[in-house]
Amino acid sequence: xSVSVVMPVRNEEQHLEAAVARVLSQDYDGELEVILAxxxxxxxxxxxxxxxxDADARVRVVDNPSGYTPxxxxxxxxxxxxxxxxxxxxxxxxxxxYIRRAVELLERxxxxxxxxxxxxxxxxxxERAVAAAYNSPYGLxxxxxxxxxxxxxxxxxxxxxxxxxxxxxEVGGYDEGMHRAQDWELNYRLRSAGHVVYFSPDLxxxxxxxxxxxxxxxxxxxxxxxxxxxxxxxxxxxSLRYLAPPIAVAGGFGGLGAGLVGLALRHRLLGLxxxxxLVYVVFNLYASTKxxxxxxxxxxxxxxxxxxxTCWGLGFLRGAPE
Numbered sequence: 576x577s578v579s580v581v582m583p584v585r586n587e588e589q590h591l592e593a594a595v596a597r598v599l600s601q602d603y604d605g606e607l608e609v610i611l612a613x614x615x616x617x618x619x620x621x622x623x624x625x626x627x628x629d630a631d632a633r634v635r636v637v638d639n640p641s642g643y644t645p646x647x648x649x650x651x652x653x654x655x656x657x658x659x660x661x662x663x664x665x666x667x668x669x670x671x672x673y674i675r676r677a678v679e680l681l682e683r684x685x686x687x688x689x690x691x692x693x694x695x696x697x698x699x700x701x702e703r704a705v706a707a708a709y710n711s712p713y714g715l716x717x718x719x720x721x722x723x724x725x726x727x728x729x730x731x732x733x734x735x736x737x738x739x740x741x742x743x744x745e746v747g748g749y750d751e752g753m754h755r756a757q758d759w760e761l762n763y764r765l766r767s768a769g770h771v772v773y774f775s776p777d778l779x780x781x782x783x784x785x786x787x788x789x790x791x792x793x794x795x796x797x798x799x800x801x802x803x804x805x806x807x808x809x810x811x812x813x814s815l816r817y818l819a820p821p822i823a824v825a826g827g828f829g830g831l832g833a834g835l836v837g838l839a840l841r842h843r844l845l846g847l848x849x850x851x852x853l854v855y856v857v858f859n860l861y862a863s864t865k866x867x868x869x870x871x872x873x874x875x876x877x878x879x880x881x882x883x884x885t886c887w888g889l890g891f892l893r894g895a896p897e
Contacts, residue, residue, distance in 0.1 A: 576605055576682075577606035577657035578607050578661050578674055578678065579607075579652075579656060579660055579661065580608065580609045581612065581648055581652055581662060582595070582609065582610065582611050582612065582651065582664060583614065583644045583646075583648050583665075584612065584616075584624065584664070584665040585614035585616050585620060585639075585642050586616045586617055586618050587620050587665030589783075590665050591611075591624065591665050594663060594668055595609060598674075599631060599634075601671070601673065602671065602672055603674045605678070607633060607674070608633050608635065608656060609635070610636075610651040610654050610655055611635070611637070611651075612639040612647035612650045612651040613636055613637070613647075614641065615640070615642050624636050635654065637651060638650070639651075641751075643751065644664075644749075644757060645749035645750060645751045645753055646749075648748070648757075649749050652740070658739070658741070659678060659737065659739065659740065660738045660739075660743060661674055661735075661738075662735040662737070662738070662758075666782055666784075667735065667780045668783075670780065670781070673779075673780070674737070676775070676777055676778060677690075677737035678737070680737075681737060684771065684773050686770070686772065687738060687739055687771060687772065688736045688738045688762060688770075689733065689737050689774075690733025690736040690737065690772075690775075690778060691733065691734065691775050691779050692778065692779035692780070693779075693780060694781050694782060695707075695784050696781050696783065697783070697784050697872070698783075699786065700871035700872045700874070701786065701872075701875055701879070702784050702785075703871070703872035704876045704879045705784035705785060705791060706782075707867065707876065708866065708879050708883055711862075713862035713865065714866070714880060714883055725774060725776055727773075727776060728774060729771050730772055730773065731759075731763075731766070731772065732758060732759045733772060733773070734782075735758070735780060736758065736772075742765065746761070746765060747764075749761055753804065754801060754896075755798050755800070755802075756798070756801040756802055756804070756805050760808075763809060792882050792886045793886075795882065795883050795886035796889060797890060799820065799821075799886060799888060801895050802817055802887075802890075802891055803891045803893075805817075807894075817891070821888040821892050823888055824884070824892065826852075827851060827852040827855050830848040830850070831849065831851070833845050833848040834846055834847070834848040834850075834852075835849070855884075859877050859884075
């Protein structure tokens with residue numbers, strides 16, 4: 576089966592060459608092409624993409640004027656020539672044999688979409704702390720595709736994904752109104768239409784996490800806002816994993832404010848509410864000792880966890896942009 580790899584990219588000069596190189600080096604016998612949907616970037620992403628296309632006829636560049644991921648994916652799929660669509664992003668590096676094994680799984684299982692593990696790997700101590708939090712239930716809440724010990728089989732969602740093109744077209748492709756969480760939303764529609772989404776731990780993608788607190792905070796705030804939109808559209812999908820951060824944020828800030836007022840007014844019961852944010856601090860420190868990582872990264876873990884939980888929670892409480 577011939578495959579088209581679709582990559583929506585924007586401001587990815589740091590990772591784009593490595594991501595494309597991993598695709599082009601796959602040991603796949605069938606025909607393969609790479610479609611780079613490039614959004615308006617503040618760095619050299621477009622120049623790098625064009626240089627990659629000039630150097631290898633398998634690589635093509637299409638414009639994604641909105642810059643949003645789902646519209647870039649749809650533009651790339653429209654330009655694709657083949658019947659298997661492999662979703663990759665500019666922060667990801669496919670493991671050797673990924674495409675070959677994924678196509679074999681599509682044929683063996685009859686699934687509409689197959690995918691595997693999001694293997695977060697950092698280089699700097701900060702990135703390693705973020706990666707450790709990604710890979711832990713204390714950080715992102717323990718989604719199955721974050722762990723290699725998750726058993727193979729049907730799943731609610733998978734990381735990125737390898738799709739049968741005709742099924743993507745059947746459900747209307749990616750929802751361009753979902754600027755984040757579009758993978759989860761698409762997989763929900765696939766399952767609702769009677770198709771199978773299939774997870775295999777044999778498939779894994781190296782994910783490069785954000786490298787600064789500011790970038791991490793922005794990522795999680797926007798993710799929280801769009802997860803709220805998922806729950807608004809599909810209330811039956813609400814779970815403790817999604818609701819814990821906003822509950823913790825509301826309780827923590829509410830308890831802090833009420834507790835300080837209680838201290839000022841010498842109101843004992845209100846003052847006791849200061850224990851609510853203290854509970855989170857204790858949880859955070861406990862989690863930071865339990866998440867496996869190196870010493871330099873561990874020193875940053877309490878702050879990384881606080882940013883992830885707080886920004887996700889604030890974003891969820893705020894809701895998706897109008």
